Amino acid sequence: xxxxxxxxxTMLALPILAFAEDKLDSGDTAWMMMSTxxxxxxxPAGLALFYAGMTRSKNALNTFSMVMGAFVVxxxxxxxxxxxxxxxxxxxAMLQNVFGGFGNIMLDGIKxxxxxxxxxxxxxxxxxxxxxxxxxxxxxxxxxxxxKFSTWMIIVVLWGLVVYAPITHMVWGGDxxxxxxxxxxxxxxxxxxxxxxxxxxxxxxxxxxKRAGYNKVAMKPFSIILTAVGAAxxxxxxxxxxxxxxxxxxxxxxxxxLTTTIATAAGAVTWMLIEWFMYKKPTLLGIASGIIAGxxxxxxxxxxxxxxxxxxxxxxxxxxxxxGVVKLKKIFGYDDSLDAxxxxxxxxxxxxxxxxxxxxxxxxLLWDGPLKESGDRMGQFMVQVESVLIVGAWTLIxxxxxxxxxxxxxxxxxxxxETEHDGLDEAIHGxxxxxx
Amino acid sequence: MKKIEAIIKPFKLExxxxxxxxxxxxxxxxxxxKGYGRQQGHSELYRGAEYVVEFIxxxxxEIIVSSQEFADTAVNAIKEAAHTGKIGDGKIxxxxxxxxxxxxxxxIDTEAL
Numbered sequence: 001x002x003x004x005x006x007x008x009x010t011m012l013a014l015p016i017l018a019f020a021e022d023k024l025d026s027g028d029t030a031w032m033m034m035s036t037x038x039x040x041x042x043x044p045a046g047l048a049l050f051y052a053g054m055t056r057s058k059n060a061l062n063t064f065s066m067v068m069g070a071f072v073v074x075x076x077x078x079x080x081x082x083x084x085x086x087x088x089x090x091x092x093a094m095l096q097n098v099f100g101g102f103g104n105i106m107l108d109g110i111k112x113x114x115x116x117x118x119x120x121x122x123x124x125x126x127x128x129x130x131x132x133x134x135x136x137x138x139x140x141x142x143x144x145x146x147x148k149f150s151t152w153m154i155i156v157v158l159w160g161l162v163v164y165a166p167i168t169h170m171v172w173g174g175d176x177x178x179x180x181x182x183x184x185x186x187x188x189x190x191x192x193x194x195x196x197x198x199x200x201x202x203x204x205x206x207x208x209x210k211r212a213g214y215n216k217v218a219m220k221p222f223s224i225i226l227t228a229v230g231a232a233x234x235x236x237x238x239x240x241x242x243x244x245x246x247x248x249x250x251x252x253x254x255x256x257x258l259t260t261t262i263a264t265a266a267g268a269v270t271w272m273l274i275e276w277f278m279y280k281k282p283t284l285l286g287i288a289s290g291i292i293a294g295x296x297x298x299x300x301x302x303x304x305x306x307x308x309x310x311x312x313x314x315x316x317x318x319x320x321x322x323x324g325v326v327k328l329k330k331i332f333g334y335d336d337s338l339d340a341x342x343x344x345x346x347x348x349x350x351x352x353x354x355x356x357x358x359x360x361x362x363x364x365l366l367w368d369g370p371l372k373e374s375g376d377r378m379g380q381f382m383v384q385v386e387s388v389l390i391v392g393a394w395t396l397i398x399x400x401x402x403x404x405x406x407x408x409x410x411x412x413x414x415x416x417x418e419t420e421h422d423g424l425d426e427a428i429h430g431x432x433x434x435x436x
Numbered sequence: 437m438k439k440i441e442a443i444i445k446p447f448k449l450e451x452x453x454x455x456x457x458x459x460x461x462x463x464x465x466x467x468x469x470k471g472y473g474r475q476q477g478h479s480e481l482y483r484g485a486e487y488v489v490e491f492i493x494x495x496x497x498e499i500i501v502s503s504q505e506f507a508d509t510a511v512n513a514i515k516e517a518a519h520t521g522k523i524g525d526g527k528i529x530x531x532x533x534x535x536x537x538x539x540x541x542x543x544i545d546t547e548a549l
Contacts, residue, residue, distance in 0.1 A: 213450075418520075421447030422493075430482060 025118035031249035032119045032127055038240025039130040043071045043137050046237055050230030050288070051141050052433070053223045054338050058423025059145045060222040060433035063338075066140040066149070070156045074133035077160040081105055082132050083125055085165035087173060096176035100169045118248060127244060131189055132164050135197040139399075141338035142201030145211045146420055149428050151413040154406035155204070163200065163398035167391055168192050183369025184387035185359065185380070187256065188245035190300025190352040191391045198345025199392060202336055203399040208413050210335035212420050222433060224284050231288035235264055238295050242302040252365060256302035260295065263302075263314030267294020267347075270318035289343060293321035296347035301355045304365060309358030316354070317347040352388055356381035437533040437545065438507040442497045443471065443526040444518040449495050455517035456499070459509045465498045475523055494526060500533055502546045 048067040055063040074082075081102065088100030095101065104110060107125065116124035136156050143152075170179045171192050186192060211219070221227065242260045246253035271290025276282045297317025298310055305313065324342030336342055356377050359366060366372040370379030407413035414420075419427035426432060444452060449466065456464065470491035477490040497514070501507050511528055519525060538548035 418445065418447040430480065 022115045023118065024115055024120070025248070028117070028248040028250075029119040029123060031253065032123045032244060032247065035240035035244025036123065036127040036130060038237045039127065039134070039244065040237075042234050042237035042241065043130070043134045044068045046230050046233035047134065047137055048230065049226045050234060050292070051144065051227075051338050053226030053228070053230060054221045054285070055144050056219055056423070057222040057433055058425055060425065061431055062149065062424035062428055063140070063144045064433075065429060066144065066147075066152055067137045069149070069153060070137040070140055071133045073153060073156045074136050074160050074164075075129050077157055078129040078132040078165075079107060079125070082160050082165045083107065083128065085161060086132075086168035087128070089174070089176075093176055096173075097178040098166050098170055100165075100173055100177075116247075124247075128168075131193055131241075132160055132168070135164055135189075135193045136160060136200070138194070138197030138340050138344050139201035139204060141340035142205040142336045143208050144337050145424065146414055147204070147208050148410055148413055148415050149424070151406045151410040154409055155402055158402040158405060159200065159399065162402055163395055164192075164196065166398075167196055167394055170390065170394075171387065179387045179390060182386060183367070183372075183380070183383050185304060185355045185367055185369055185371070185384065186300045186352060186387070187303045187355075188242045188299045190296070190348045191387055194296045194299060194344040194348030195352065195388065195391055196395050198341045198343070198348060199395045200399045201340030202334065202345065203396060204403055205336050205341070206334055207400065207403045207407075211337065212417070214335045215333075221285070224288070228284050228288045231291045235291055235295060238264075238299075242299060246303055252303045255365075258307070259302050259305055259310035259313075260298050262307060262310040263298035263317065264291055264294035266311050266314030267291060267297065267318035267321075270294075270315045271322055274319070274322055289321065289325065289339070290318045293318040293343050293347045296321070296344050297351040297354070299348065300351045301358060304355055304359040306358065306360050309354075309360075313351060313354050313358060317350050320350045321347045349388060353381065353384050356384050437536060437549070438501050438504065439531050439533045440497075440499045440501065440507060440510050440514070440528060441531075442499075442514045442518070442528045443469065443494045444497065444514070445520065445524060445526060446493060446495045448518045448520070449497075452497065452514055452517040455513040456510060459513040461499055461501065461506070461510050461513070463499070467496050467498075469494050469496045473524075473527070492524065500536060500549060502549050 044067065048064045051067055052060045052064040084102055084104035085100050088102070088104045090096040090099055090101035110121055112120065112122055114121040136159050140152065169177050171177070171184060171186050173180055175181070238260055239257055242256040243253045246256055268287050268290035271286045271293065272282045275286040294314040294317055297313050301310070301313055321343045324346040325339045329336055329342060356371070359371055359380070361371065361375050363372055369383060370376040403413065415424060415427070442452070453464070470493050472490055472492060477488055477492060479486055479488045499510055501510060507530055511530060514528055535545055536548040537544050
């Protein structure tokens with residue numbers, strides 16, 4: 001896979017010297033277009049329902065709008081400049097570490113006949129765009145019920161350029177990109193997407209403050225049925241997210257599809273059992289949360305790990321996320337409303353670190369890194385730790401900057417007291433989630 | 437004995453409740469109501485169709501107190517807590533009550549408050 005990235009990047013930089021081996025494969029092309037559609041489904045259907053169902057009924061429509069709005073805006077930002085920053089090649093070797101430059105603004109310089117390995121570059125761009133868009137949409141779950149829609153839209157624009165694209169470049173940006181060169185393994189976006197989106201959510205939640213009445217009044221979800229349907233759609237789409245991250249219709253994609261299934265089921269069973277033992281009742285929200293925790297945990301590892309490895313990753317991912325949602329949030333008292341941090345950051349963090357222990361030591365499978373070069377699992381672990389720390393620090397600082405700019409541009413990031421009390425659905429959108 | 441009825445903006449209920457508790461008022465009954473005053477509601481647009489919102493959601497608070505002084509205290513507390521200065525802040529009505537009975541004990545009038 002790494003070779004395909006290299007091929008792509010070399011080709012972008014030196015279009016005349018495109019390798020003879022770059023030949024379009026219809027099977028790979030079909031799978032990548034299908035994967036793009038699958039990943040797309042995850043956001044405006046899966047994540048939107050997952051989140052809206054968990055929100056109070058007066059804010060459910062706003063929650064759905066935040067996700068769908070983020071998706072459409074982030075996709076445009078991706079095409080206009082995000083792709084260039086993430087996957088472009090910078091002439092300065094120093095800047096290439098973190099920043100792909102502006103050479104492909106509006107996809108300038110990329111032709112419809114260009115190939116990314118064995119399928120069209122345009123398909124790669126669309127596929128990666130769905131990743132960029134879901135990442136910021138994940139963060140919305142931490143700030144529903146009080147963040148202004150206008151502030152949110154500005155955050156989406158800036159965040160895609162300042163946080164998402166440089167991080168993607170560092171991890172997946174090819175030769176000369178810092179974490180890529182260091183040998184960090186992130187199959188489908190444990191660091192790039194889930195840790196990143198989850199941490200951005202936490203930062204925003206702290207900056208915008210808690211919902212009025214948090215920890216005092218009951219905040220009952222609109223409909224857990226919708227949340228469960230959302231989780232099911234996310235799982236369905238995740239086959240494109242992880243399977244598509246093999247960048248071809250091949251055996252690695254097959255491995256990713258299987259490990260994704262195993263870890264997810266294991267995560268769901270684990271959460272269900274924890275609740276059953278601790279609170280005497282297995283909730284549907286718990287099963288749905290376990291599904292997401294398992295999916296997130298396996299994401300960075302999907303195409304690298306063994307069957308038993310994926311089972312452990314799912315189980316532990318669910319335990320870690322449960323701890324985040326039930327304990328950590330209480331201890332520190334932040335209002336991570338729909339647990340974007342608790343589930344996406346923590347399970348993503350665990351998944352990213354777990355690769356060092358559970359990756360199959362098979363050179364045909366692995367990307368370049370200490371594990372592939374010398375079977376050095378401890379060395380790989382240190383690289384994983386480094387990637388987690390760098391991504392975490394970048395997200396933290398970048399999100400703070402983005403929030404303050406967005407907040408200043410929209411006259412404060414928080415809705416007024418009356419809007420928050422009456423519900424954002426009617427006050428902001430003039431609509432209700434359901435008219436009975 | 438006096439009855440105070442206050443029609444306020446729903447989001448001010450929590451503030452008003454706190455102000456009343458602070459002023460020593462011990463009980464209240466609330467209901468979600470709809471209505472309009474001098475502005476006669478307002479019109480809105482949705483998908484090109486215009487419609488009039490005649491009745492706007494409000495919260496009604498009812499309190500019974502034993503004396504005029506308590507009534508004044510309560511009215512002031514509500515007036516300050518529910519004030520935003522914008523249209524639709526609501527109104528407060530005070531009226532006389534002729535008798536009160538506590539159902540559980542049969543106590544009557546001020547004993548029952």
